[in-house]
Amino acid sequence: MSKPSGIYRKLVKVFVLQMLFISAITVLGVYIAATIVEKVMIKAALEGEAIHYWNLLKKDPNHPTPNTDNLMGYIAKQGDYSQIPDTLKSVPLGFRRISFDGRQPIIYVEEKHGDRLFLVFDEQSVGKLSFYFGVVPLSLALMVIYVSAWLAYRWSKNSLSPLVSLAQTVRDFDVRRDQPDALKLEGYNQLALNDEARILADSLQEFTQRLKRQLERERAFTRDVSHELRTPLAVIRGSLELLEKQAQEPLQQRVINRMQSTSDDMLSLIETLLLLAREENHAAEENVLVNELATALLEQVTQTHHLTQHDVSLQLKADFSLVVKAPRQVLNIVLGNLIQNACNYTLKGSVTVHIQADAVEVCDTGLGMSEAEIIVAQQAFERLPKTQEKQGYGLGLDIVKRLCDRYQWQLSIQSQPQQGTCVKVRFAQAQIGASQHL
Numbered sequence: 393m394s395k396p397s398g399i400y401r402k403l404v405k406v407f408v409l410q411m412l413f414i415s416a417i418t419v420l421g422v423y424i425a426a427t428i429v430e431k432v433m434i435k436a437a438l439e440g441e442a443i444h445y446w447n448l449l450k451k452d453p454n455h456p457t458p459n460t461d462n463l464m465g466y467i468a469k470q471g472d473y474s475q476i477p478d479t480l481k482s483v484p485l486g487f488r489r490i491s492f493d494g495r496q497p498i499i500y501v502e503e504k505h506g507d508r509l510f511l512v513f514d515e516q517s518v519g520k521l522s523f524y525f526g527v528v529p530l531s532l533a534l535m536v537i538y539v540s541a542w543l544a545y546r547w548s549k550n551s552l553s554p555l556v557s558l559a560q561t562v563r564d565f566d567v568r569r570d571q572p573d574a575l576k577l578e579g580y581n582q583l584a585l586n587d588e589a590r591i592l593a594d595s596l597q598e599f600t601q602r603l604k605r606q607l608e609r610e611r612a613f614t615r616d617v618s619h620e621l622r623t624p625l626a627v628i629r630g631s632l633e634l635l636e637k638q639a640q641e642p643l644q645q646r647v648i649n650r651m652q653s654t655s656d657d658m659l660s661l662i663e664t665l666l667l668l669a670r671e672e673n674h675a676a677e678e679n680v681l682v683n684e685l686a687t688a689l690l691e692q693v694t695q696t697h698h699l700t701q702h703d704v705s706l707q708l709k710a711d712f713s714l715v716v717k718a719p720r721q722v723l724n725i726v727l728g729n730l731i732q733n734a735c736n737y738t739l740k741g742s743v744t745v746h747i748q749a750d751a752v753e754v755c756d757t758g759l760g761m762s763e764a765e766i767i768v769a770q771q772a773f774e775r776l777p778k779t780q781e782k783q784g785y786g787l788g789l790d791i792v793k794r795l796c797d798r799y800q801w802q803l804s805i806q807s808q809p810q811q812g813t814c815v816k817v818r819f820a821q822a823q824i825g826a827s828q829h830l
Contacts, residue, residue, distance in 0.1 A: 457509075479493075492512060629655050680717075680720050725792075799823070803816070
């Protein structure tokens with residue numbers, strides 16, 4: 393059984409709070425009404441009975457005290473309490489409730505001209521009347537309110553059920569796994585549904601169709617770019633290889649090497665951008681030994697960077713033999729960009745690649761960055777103007793961040809100006825194939 397959705401929980405919460413509020417107000421109203429009846433109305437009635445009896449007694453000194461089913465009167469003339477029950481003798485003047493003959497009647501005591509009048513009012517019969525004419529109608533009214541609120545809740549739930557079902561359909565749709573056509577919205581376009589559900593379904597259906605067309609255009613674009621950009625680069629690289637064989641002067645050789653390095657960087661950048669442009673991950677995953685990959689990357693960077701001129705050393709520190717299940721090309725791009733960035737921003741010192749149990753950390757002793765510069769460095773086409781070496785395209789750290797987000801790797805950067813930078817990529821546990829101490 394599926395759990396109730398958020399909006400259903402909110403409806404239940406509102407319904408329960410509404411019932412509690414109505415019940416609390418009703419109980420408070422009954423209590424206030426009972427207090428008013430006892431403290432005001434009954435007191436006023438007993439005071440009126442006392443005044444009426446004093447008037448009758450004035451006309452007839454032998455007039456009997458009140459004696460009815462609900463009201464009993466006693467009088468002590470000139471201090472003679474012989475006819476007064478013992479329980480009432482000590483009751484002071486005023487209005488109060490006491491225990492009398494096993495009940496809790498209301499007693500009103502008044503004194504005039506040396507005579508003391510005791511009026512005992514037993515509201516038991518009145519209480520029965522109040523129950524039948526007060527509590528019962530009130531209970532029926534509460535039942536009507538409760539039933540009406542419950543019907544309103546059921547009606548609201550039925551009215552919102554198409555929206556909740558539509559939300560569940562969208563929630564179950566995974567844009568990274570499912571095709572746009574997998575989002576089935578035809579059932580929500582029926583005329584029997586409310587206008588909001590139909591409007592949302594129509595809007596979502598139009599959006600998915602636009603998304604489908606956009607994905608088709610993007611796939612066509614990546615196919616065309618893959619061919620159109622690689623072909624001229626292949627021609628350039630082939631021509632550079634011929635020139636390299638014919639180059640005789642050291643200056644020509646250095647120029648050709650820089651052109652080859654630049655074309656290699658451009659080809660790698662094109663492959664990376666094409667990989668990021670694809671919504672689906674077409675790259676096959678394999679168990680990649682990060683230690684071997686890092687060693688190859690360090691050798692490659694040593695050949696393409698003039699590190700000895702700046703007294704920069706590359707070091708590999710491996711505490712574990714780490715195997716990560718991921719596309720080799722993706723790991724190559726991530727680690728390669730981090731190592732190249734570290735070399736570009738280190739004019740003197742060292743660049744260390746530290747392989748840990750579940751992460752790879754690239755640390756340098758270079759220029760470092762402030763917190764504001766770290767934010768800028770992660771944005772596309774942004775570079776920090778601190779190096780005099782090859783300037784690149786300002787995409788390295790942005791590409792690393794996007795790839796880490798795609799594969800759910802955790803990227804963290806720690807840096808201090810003039811003290812160097814450490815960038816760590818922590819891999820998801822589910823992707824770590826093996827990690828052993830060396």
